[in-house]
């Protein structure tokens with residue numbers, strides 16, 4: 001795999017279109033030529049009404065789905081034509097994921113869940129990784145919770161563990177799909193502050209899909225998707241002065 005250029009955007013989309021075949025005589029196009037570039041360390045919110053194409057776009061950004069047309073570049077490298085194995089390796093190396101429903105594995109402890117992306121990459125447990133996972137847990141205020149299984153944690157605590165899991169490999173880009181959508185106001189603010197803190201401490205870029213406009217405005221950049229097109233791309237109030 002070629003090394004990324006230092007000044008490349010972490011992600012670039014060139015004229016990305018997505019069509020679904022839903023049994024109609026013609027396919028339905030739901031993304032109509034999206035151009036987007038996200039630089040290192042950007043903290044970006046994606047908003048838009050239900051059905052505007054946010055999840056479809058996020059799946060393409062996360063290399064979980066392919067565009068019907070156009071191209072996705074990760075760290076300056078085109079992903080077109082990559083095999084499933086190459087896509088999976090690129091995802092593991094360069095992307096972190098946080099979902100609305102944390103998707104922690106219920107049979108494993110919090111500490112094990114955090115280390116899982118590393119086990120997948122290395123094929124084994126590693127004491128250094130365990131120490132790193134423990135340090136991450138401590139940094140989110142959960143140092144005594146490592147041996148608990150997800151069911152013995154609150155929703156906000158589970159989401160904090162899921163964020164540690166997304167960050168364990170220090171990916172240059174984290175994709176967060178409604179990370180606060182399932183939480184009460186206080187836990188929601190804690191989780192958002194955590195994403196912002198990791199953005200500043202580790203310098204990883206974030207794309208946060210959210211329906212919460214107040215939260216979106218606290219990001220540095222807000223992208224508004226309407227009917228499969230970027231209608232607006234503006235600075236939020238969180239933009240550093």
Ligand SMILES: Nc1ncnc2c1ncn2[C@@H]1O[C@H](COP(=O)(O)OP(=O)(O)OP(=O)(O)O)[C@@H](O)[C@H]1O
Pocket residue numbers: 020021022030048049050051052053054055056057
């Ligand atoms: N697998 C699929 N097959 C066919 N159509 C789909 C599929 N997934 C999404 N769509 C359609 O694509 C459009 C965009 O859907 P998408 O889920 O991306 O929107 P969204 O902005 O994420 O919505 P929400 O905020 O409600 O999650 C919708 O019209 C939806 O019906």
